[in-house]
Amino acid sequence: MKSEIDIKLASFISTEILKQPNRTVDPQAALISSGLIDSFSLIDLALYVEDEFGVHIDDSELNASTFDSIDQLSDLIQTRS
Amino acid sequence: MLPPLIASINYLTLYKQGPDWNMQTFSHILKHHFDDDPDRVCLYILQTGQPDLPLTYRDLIQGAAGYAKTYEKNGILPGEVLILILQHGIDLIYAYFGAILHGAIPSIMPFLTEKLLPERYRADLVSLISITRPAGIVTYKEFEEVVRSAILPEDSVRNIFISGEVDTPFNPDFEELNGIKRNPDDIVLLQHSSGTTGLQKGVALSHQAVLNQLESYSAELGLMEEKDIIVSWLPLYHDMGLIACFILPILLKIPLVLLSPFDWIRAPYRLLQAVSAYKGTLSWLPNFAYNFCALKIRDRNLVGVDLSSWRAVINCSEPMYLESHFAFFERFKGLGLKYDALVTCYAMAENVFAVTQGGIREPVLIDEIDRDSLQMEKIAREPQVGKPSVKLLSAGKPLAGVKVQIMNSEGMSLPERKIGEISINSNCMLNGYYNRPDATEKAFLNGWYLTGDYGYLVKDHIFVTGRKKDLIIVGGKNVYPQDIEQLAMEVAGVHPGRVVVFGVFNAELGTEDVVLIAEVHTDDPEERERISDLIRQTVTRGSAITLRQVVLVGKRWLIKTSSGKIARIANRKKFLEDFGLNSS
Numbered sequence: 001m002k003s004e005i006d007i008k009l010a011s012f013i014s015t016e017i018l019k020q021p022n023r024t025v026d027p028q029a030a031l032i033s034s035g036l037i038d039s040f041s042l043i044d045l046a047l048y049v050e051d052e053f054g055v056h057i058d059d060s061e062l063n064a065s066t067f068d069s070i071d072q073l074s075d076l077i078q079t080r081s
Numbered sequence: 082m083l084p085p086l087i088a089s090i091n092y093l094t095l096y097k098q099g100p101d102w103n104m105q106t107f108s109h110i111l112k113h114h115f116d117d118d119p120d121r122v123c124l125y126i127l128q129t130g131q132p133d134l135p136l137t138y139r140d141l142i143q144g145a146a147g148y149a150k151t152y153e154k155n156g157i158l159p160g161e162v163l164i165l166i167l168q169h170g171i172d173l174i175y176a177y178f179g180a181i182l183h184g185a186i187p188s189i190m191p192f193l194t195e196k197l198l199p200e201r202y203r204a205d206l207v208s209l210i211s212i213t214r215p216a217g218i219v220t221y222k223e224f225e226e227v228v229r230s231a232i233l234p235e236d237s238v239r240n241i242f243i244s245g246e247v248d249t250p251f252n253p254d255f256e257e258l259n260g261i262k263r264n265p266d267d268i269v270l271l272q273h274s275s276g277t278t279g280l281q282k283g284v285a286l287s288h289q290a291v292l293n294q295l296e297s298y299s300a301e302l303g304l305m306e307e308k309d310i311i312v313s314w315l316p317l318y319h320d321m322g323l324i325a326c327f328i329l330p331i332l333l334k335i336p337l338v339l340l341s342p343f344d345w346i347r348a349p350y351r352l353l354q355a356v357s358a359y360k361g362t363l364s365w366l367p368n369f370a371y372n373f374c375a376l377k378i379r380d381r382n383l384v385g386v387d388l389s390s391w392r393a394v395i396n397c398s399e400p401m402y403l404e405s406h407f408a409f410f411e412r413f414k415g416l417g418l419k420y421d422a423l424v425t426c427y428a429m430a431e432n433v434f435a436v437t438q439g440g441i442r443e444p445v446l447i448d449e450i451d452r453d454s455l456q457m458e459k460i461a462r463e464p465q466v467g468k469p470s471v472k473l474l475s476a477g478k479p480l481a482g483v484k485v486q487i488m489n490s491e492g493m494s495l496p497e498r499k500i501g502e503i504s505i506n507s508n509c510m511l512n513g514y515y516n517r518p519d520a521t522e523k524a525f526l527n528g529w530y531l532t533g534d535y536g537y538l539v540k541d542h543i544f545v546t547g548r549k550k551d552l553i554i555v556g557g558k559n560v561y562p563q564d565i566e567q568l569a570m571e572v573a574g575v576h577p578g579r580v581v582v583f584g585v586f587n588a589e590l591g592t593e594d595v596v597l598i599a600e601v602h603t604d605d606p607e608e609r610e611r612i613s614d615l616i617r618q619t620v621t622r623g624s625a626i627t628l629r630q631v632v633l634v635g636k637r638w639l640i641k642t643s644s645g646k647i648a649r650i651a652n653r654k655k656f657l658e659d660f661g662l663n664s665s
Binding site for chain 1: 129130195196344346347348349369373377379556590610617618620621622625627629630
């Protein structure tokens with residue numbers, strides 16, 4: 001389950017946010033604090049998570065202290081779904 | 082429909098009728114509101130997870146007086162600069178107007194974001210201090226150490242003020258405050274662009290310049306204190322946020338509903354909900370925000386939202402696109418949004434703010450022109466049959482008190498439809514770049530301020546077509562390519578001096594993407610990915626700018642000028658030819 005979520009998130013991030021479909025994104029890599037995902041794209045990630053996994057991430061949670069890596073985000077999705 | 086223009090009730094006009102108009106300063110106007118209408122709400126502060134906080138003129142002046150007293154007690158002199166490093170909120174507002182009441186010169190520095198490395202922020206602050214020579218800095222307790230570490234022994238900074246440790250709000254006697262003794266020609270505030278380069282050029286504005294701007298701009302907008310409400314999410318360190326959505330409403334008694342940019346970027350629907358809840362009439366947005374709102378707001382966040390009160394949504398501070406207006410209108414027309422409300426403006430900090438305003442008295446003019454003539458011949462010709470054309474939005478006509486001409490490279494004025502550099506001469510120009518007479522001198526030619534923007538005129542309407550300077554504007558924010566190039570050259574594996582950064586328009590986002598090209602030694606794909614990641618990370622953490630594309634190329638790919646400099650425009654062209662828009 002978790003690995004499936006990880007794969008989907010990584011694919012969305014590389015294809016839709018970074019626009020580098022061939023790129024690998026390490027599940028442990030910092031996404032927000034490293035600047036890989038900028039603030040303009042955070043909302044895209046939240047909308048994707050909601051559509052794909054039916055999990056709502058509130059806009060007040062869109063920061064590095066709620067989740068900063070694919071790993072942390074997929075944990076959050078599992079806890080809530 | 083727009084309300085009729087009634088310029089006569091605006092406050093500055095009232096003041097002008099009085100005998101003391103020539104002695105007016107910010108403090109005189111604030112005193113007037115404080116004496117005359119202290120219970121009127123001037124500002125509603127909206128923050129996620131907290132109830133909306135209304136502030137009256139009494140609250141504002143009393144809170145500001147606490148700061149003014151603290152500055153005074155600690156020996157800050159009128160005319161000295163105070164740097165404010167605070168998040169958007171009540172402390173920043175009180176600290177700002179406290180400086181005004183004390184006659185000191187406030188300047189807001191963007192707050193450290195989680196992306197930016199503290200060391201890099203510190204380096205920018207060191208550079209800001211060395212040029213601006215502030216007497217004091219206002220910040221939070223938690224941030225005091227970072228600020229203190231940026232102060233060198235011989236620096237001008239004598240005090241660091243902690244926002245929670247200032248004097249309590251009180252009813253001031255304006256006659257005892259230093260602000261009321263300032264002259265209209267004295268500098269009232271400084272505005273900086275962000276980034277290492279931007280922080281080195283502080284735009285110094287006098288009371289008179291700002292008030293002249295407010296007078297002509299409010300007349301053009303037809304502002305009415307009983308009917309208008311401004312709703313804004315814009316940062317206060319930017320001219321559009323600071324002047325149009327902070328100074329103007331507070332001095333002119335137009336209620337202001339203020340969201341934080343941090344909240345808005347995560348929840349753009351909050352702007353629309355605020356317009357609906359407060360019956361907002363005016364907002365200013367950079368072009369990308371039209372696309373952002375149109376694409377990223379869910380229907381469930383729009384239930385019950387009514388936008389019919391919005392009479393002017395003013396597109397300003399980055400290139401404006403008709404497509405962005407269409408996208409915004411299509412998305413929100415069902416909520417009562419009027420197409421005529423989508424209007425245009427051309428502005429810059431050096432002219433306080435607005436140079437032109439379009440769409441208020443008449444619909445925004447659209448000029449369809451031949452694309453090749455625009456690009457090759459620098460002429461805005463009517464479209465040719467069978468040839469590609471482009472539709473440009475007029476930025477409107479110059480405000481009263483502002484003259485605009487289009488100049489060629491020799492400083493000669495060009496006729497209508499010829500493209501040249503937009504230059505301006507007005508009654509609201511900057512006093513100069515603060516402590517930078519060299520930069521000030523370079524910015525003017527025969528008394529005309531050279532904007533660095535290209536454009537043309539049609540019957541006094543200004544059309545902006547591009548930029549002479551290498552500046553990139555992302556989401557309304559100025560990005561200086563040289564700052565980013567410098568950062569990327571620090572990455573191991575990148576050839577020193579072989580990096581170029583430029584902007585490429587992204588139609589989906591309605592703003593520019595920042596593209597970086599670097600020459601590297603290696604051909605190994607894994608090694609290249611590692612270098613590319615490191616460049617992204619170094620740039621983001623060093624500048625808070627996210628690169629949209631990083632392209633690594635082999636030796637001697639980049640084009641240099643005859644003097645050995647990297648040619649940004651030539652390399653941009655080569656990139657578009659070689660890689661197209663969607664490569665990575």
